[in-house]
Amino acid sequence: MSPELSRRDDTPDDPTGQDREAARRRLREVALVFLKLGAIAFGGPAAHTAMMRDELVRRRGWVDDQRFVDLMGATNLIPGPNSTELAIHLGYDRARGRGLIAAGVCFILPAALMVTALAWAYVTYGHTPAVEGILYGVVPAVIAIIAHALFGLLRTVVKTVWLGALAVAALAAYLLGVNELLILAAGALLAAAVRTARRWRRDSAQGLLAVPLLGLGGSPVFPDPTGGQLAQLFLTMLKIGSVLYGSGYVLLAFVRGDFADRLGWVTDQQLIDAVSIGQVTPGPVFTTATFLGYLVAGPAGAFLATVAIFLPSFVFVGLLTKLTDRLRSRDWTSALLDGLNAAALALMAGVSYELGRTAIVDWPTTAIALATLALLWRTRLNSAWYIAAGALIGLAHATLG
Numbered sequence: 001m002s003p004e005l006s007r008r009d010d011t012p013d014d015p016t017g018q019d020r021e022a023a024r025r026r027l028r029e030v031a032l033v034f035l036k037l038g039a040i041a042f043g044g045p046a047a048h049t050a051m052m053r054d055e056l057v058r059r060r061g062w063v064d065d066q067r068f069v070d071l072m073g074a075t076n077l078i079p080g081p082n083s084t085e086l087a088i089h090l091g092y093d094r095a096r097g098r099g100l101i102a103a104g105v106c107f108i109l110p111a112a113l114m115v116t117a118l119a120w121a122y123v124t125y126g127h128t129p130a131v132e133g134i135l136y137g138v139v140p141a142v143i144a145i146i147a148h149a150l151f152g153l154l155r156t157v158v159k160t161v162w163l164g165a166l167a168v169a170a171l172a173a174y175l176l177g178v179n180e181l182l183i184l185a186a187g188a189l190l191a192a193a194v195r196t197a198r199r200w201r202r203d204s205a206q207g208l209l210a211v212p213l214l215g216l217g218g219s220p221v222f223p224d225p226t227g228g229q230l231a232q233l234f235l236t237m238l239k240i241g242s243v244l245y246g247s248g249y250v251l252l253a254f255v256r257g258d259f260a261d262r263l264g265w266v267t268d269q270q271l272i273d274a275v276s277i278g279q280v281t282p283g284p285v286f287t288t289a290t291f292l293g294y295l296v297a298g299p300a301g302a303f304l305a306t307v308a309i310f311l312p313s314f315v316f317v318g319l320l321t322k323l324t325d326r327l328r329s330r331d332w333t334s335a336l337l338d339g340l341n342a343a344a345l346a347l348m349a350g351v352s353y354e355l356g357r358t359a360i361v362d363w364p365t366t367a368i369a370l371a372t373l374a375l376l377w378r379t380r381l382n383s384a385w386y387i388a389a390g391a392l393i394g395l396a397h398a399t400l401g
Helices: 015-039 043-061 065-075 082-123 132-157 161-175 181-202 227-243 248-262 268-280 287-320 324-329 329-361 363-378 385-399
Strands: none
Touching: 015 043, 015 082, 015 385, 043 065, 043 082, 043 132, 043 329, 043 385, 065 082, 065 132, 065 287, 065 324, 082 268, 082 287, 132 329, 132 363, 132 385, 161 329, 181 329, 227 248, 227 287, 248 268, 248 287, 268 287, 287 329, 324 329, 363 385
8 A cells, every 4th residue: 555545644752844734635635526526426325435546535635445445345244324434434534523514514514505595595585406317417427436436446345256246135135125224234244254154164273253396485493493403403303314324315205204204394395305415415315404494493503413413424424434444354244244235336336327317318419428427537627617517517508398
């Protein structure tokens, strides 16, 4: 591994001025990179992961592909938004504790602000600004970015024929509708079991190791919320962020149970609109919580809901940083991580396939995807340029169409 890849912010207890300046430089770099990614990362977790890989592995060399997929796999072990947790962990890898906070906050902030603005328009005017034109051009570019990342990670993740077969089986299971968590768990446990069995056969004398959006307008539910109402909103979102595994659609089930059925604060239509807003804005899909918080208690509700749903992710990743390196240090846990990575890559491929079927629908969108893929292969241009070009093409198409 090169010095750049292996470098960490391991400053001594009494750092010199040069050490402190290097630490500040890395922290600024982490903040700016994730602020940019948070502003352009359309397309959901698979797209976010692909853009992080393009920016931090391919262009900047912060980590190598093996480290990247290990972090990607490890974040699947904990509840919360996986792409945000990956950003938090990458920030920690680059600038330690301050980098952990900076990466997470900067990745979340652009989407949270955009969703708050859209929630204001939704409540004030009864509808949100049209985004279909922009997404028409952006999503095909995002598909190409994901495809490029998948091919780049394939050699790192699929180290053996066995892991290749495991990935294919995981992809088939996803396309057949098997739950994502079951696929990840099965991939990890199967890989660990196979590694353990092979080791047992090699050395039988040793014991086995243990294993378009329209709303009704109006005002928030609580235009002038009390402290108790804000506390209930905060604690409800904190609970959801602490136990939720899965995608934005799983989030829909959780918030429906609390906000529509139990508390009666929002309608089913408002919940669907909230998840849709999270899908069509860049950054984490979990900013759906920001939208719901605004519907319930205005700007204060939006702020508290955002903090509450993402706070557990910072805590979980902070704890996970102590374990990730140890997973690679032992034979059976290393095998478990290999299986988890193979299943996670298959899920990423399955999501991109389904997204591609709905986004690449005619010759302009096909051309955008193919041109973006070709440029990714031949150049090291920042992925932000492809997103911007796709947005301009989408706007032009909507205007001329």
